[in-house]
Amino acid sequence: MIKVATAKVLAEIANAHWGDPARLAELIIAAADSGADGVKFQWFKYDSIATPDFIHYQTYIDLSIDNKIWADSLTLAKGLGLEVWVDIYDEWGAQLLAELEGSVDGLKLASTVLQSDTLIQALKKFEKPLLIGVGGWYEEEIDKQLSYIKNNFKGPIILMHGYQGYPTRTEDSNLSRLAYFKQRYQLEVGFADHEDAGNEMAIDLPVYAYLLGAGIIEKHITIDRSSKGIDYYSALEPHEFKVMVEKLRRAEVVWGSLDIKESERKYLEDSSLKIVSRKGISPGEIITDEKIRYKRSSVPNAFRAQNTSERFPLISKSVIPADTPITPDMVNKPKVCIVVICRLKSTRLRRKALLPLNGVPSIERCLMNCLAVPNCDQVVLATSDLPEDQPLTNFTLDHKVKIVTGDPTNVPKRILKSAEETNADIVVRVTGDDPFISPEMLSYLIDHHIKSGADFSHAKESTMGTVGDVITVEALRRLLQLLQHSEDLTYTEYLSFYFMNNPTLFNVNSIDIPDQWIFPDWRLTLDEAEDLKLFEKIFNELDVGKRPLYFEELKSFLLNNPKLMEMNRGIKVKWLEDTSLINELNKATKFI
Known part of the structure; x- marks a missing residue:
């Protein structure tokens, strides 16, 4: 059995604030009262993370929070003795990080943005501990991207296992991958699950993960699950969160398989970054790395961002307007x-x-x-x-x-x-x-x-x-x-x-x-x-x-x-x- 001395518990606030600054402050206070070691926020802006055709584009607009409010929230968290960790999803988030770097203890790249070389280049200068979401990725894909990240980051790297769909079925937990990743990559590992919060396993799974070697436990928190809203499916209420923290050293081991489930892979394919034109592109123009960016898009056959360097440069066959997902029928290999x-x-x-x-x-x-x-x-x-x-x-x-x-x-x-x-x-x-x-x-x-x-x-x-x-x-x-x-x-x-x-x-x-x-x-x-x-x-x-x-x-x-x-x-x-x-x-x- 692989054990770690102490688990760092991060209360994942994510989007449970609903875009409301008062609710955001309430969640930070609840996280501290529930025994969390830190809080984790998600930083993105609607027009930087996705194109308007994306299914959740309006939701992203509704979740927008002003930079000043984020600065005040970090001050509040630090005053309560909490560490501050942030998910960076896009270029806007990287810019906000540059403004508030001194109050941020660690970063995370979610599995759906892991393939963005542009984002990695933007984050490497901060030299913070980095959590990497690897749920849904095959080993050969992890090998390639992890090598790139190691060559660009000086700080500690922790692999975060956990399916990001809502809610996660218990049989998709696959906790045995924690020990496998730790041995294969010789890196610290963590666990971020999205089990249905109404299921008793929502409290127990993080504990099992800890006993399998997870040094960081990331768990959603909400004030009142019955109010629903956003990010409530797997979120524990403060009293439940406190029980989870108390049980962390008494749980039994939960084993799973090393297989990636089809549903997990589908989520990654549906939500991962696509290649989008950064500017208008003329017919016959060479499309290089400088002319593209990575965003979420619902265009099904748009190029996915991983392995961009192996596909591009390409030649445009027709006019490609700015901020357009690029599909194979729009381009040719240069002749x-x-x-x-x-x-x-x-x-x-x-x-x-x-x-x-x-x-x-x-x-x-x-x-x-x-x-x-x-x-x-x-x-x-x-x-x-x-x-x-x-x-x-x-x-x-x-x-x-x-x-x-x-x-x-x-x-x-x-x-x-x-x-x-x-x-x-x-x-x-x-x-x-x-x-x-x-x-x-x-x-x-x-x-x-x-x-x-x-x-x-x-x-x-x-x-x-x-x-x-x-x-x-x-x-x-x-x-x-x-x-x-x-x-x-x-x-x-x-x-x-x-x-x-x-x-x-x-x-x-x-x-x-x-x-x-x-x-x-x-x-x-x-x-x-x-x-x-x-x-x-x-x-x-x-x-x-x-x-x-x-x-x-x-x-x-x-x-x-x-x-x-x-x-x-x-x-x-x-x-x-x-x-x-x-x-x-x-x-x-x-x-x-």
Whole structure:
């Protein structure tokens, strides 16, 4: 038999105050007179805990109590020698806790809000003892969330067993789980039951739980059960509460099973937090953690909050208004398309995309590396519909690459056409004169773009010719709407300027890629004869056939042959050296 030296008895006031400050004070006094060690309150606000469609939304409004009244109630409890513990259900409760922290002895996360990472992050700074409601959770779910909580809380953690439905059937008590949890997790345990208060077991069950190892007993209290109201089902009247306290060390052990009952699980599923939009979300927008919150909702198929990080980010399929529960039919997994922009109009190195590098055309080298990006769904070669560019349409690479032709001058329009023909949500713009485009770096940029929810992502620093730009298609459509009124499309090939120069219109994400991938003195883009000589030598000496060339292999080779990079070091990037052109670009690409 597992025993504890002393049980801490908390009188759970919950919502028995009915929103009445006078009744709240009466309950605190009754708890002290009944022998409780402390009182426990529930802090939440109707519009922070739930959406208006939730069945108990109006009840939550009726239960609202002013911050000043809560402060006075804590002063009263402390004056009577009671500890003060609080259930925090939402962001409002966390804010109230920040105001009254000095009078609060401990916190609780109920089982129905345990999966809110946002709430855990808000509470960790208070470093208070923490009760965790685990009723209804499977062991693998407890394992995962408890690990997260342990990594964020410094104070003591106590697991609170007990079914939260009203009233609890005696056969759902499952007290043997107390000893099981204590042994499995090596943590203190407590018991919070909701047995029908009219049943004699309502007094005895907490006693049995104590003898099975529960160090904290949480029990509802009410002034007069016959008045009913809210939270009266399992609440003991003051004289009954006193009897329970007196019997705590004389009861027999009550055993149950280790099984979670179907009714208990159903309660958790019906009342647990759902994922709700924090703000209005547009079609095609990336839904990240910053754009969602957790609330109770009666929408049955809305995403539940647990395992949020495994589901999100997602892409919205339609308009999602603010404060709307998000359901699977509203979203898709982001689909990524790499769009290689290429034409054969070069004058410095004629038809350079077709020039062979160890027997393989340069453009094919670029496409093979793009196909090696693991988090890409489709690769497109986007060229013009002019006859001079038709040779590029043959590079399907055994139909792995989709060919899209379009407007010769309007690059964003060609990219959007590529996205629409592949049903892509996110496009990666790669230029066809980059045979060393890095699968590793593109994959890194895609991941960080999706996690950020940005409109446009680029590498803050990089090795020339190894990276591309990542663009959310929804933002690309917005850009084209702005451009449709422009008669001059001369600068659309400098697509990044439109995003970078309009920070009020587009969310730009400048990504720090790992230092081991950055070699600012290396030139790996094909534009001049010296580039061609260098690239041919690299592919020949590495004996790269028809396969991708990953940057790590290339880097190792070049670091071991440093003189090679002298072959094209003197070539300047003409547009970067042309100050007047840059000024003209900055001016031409600003909308505001």
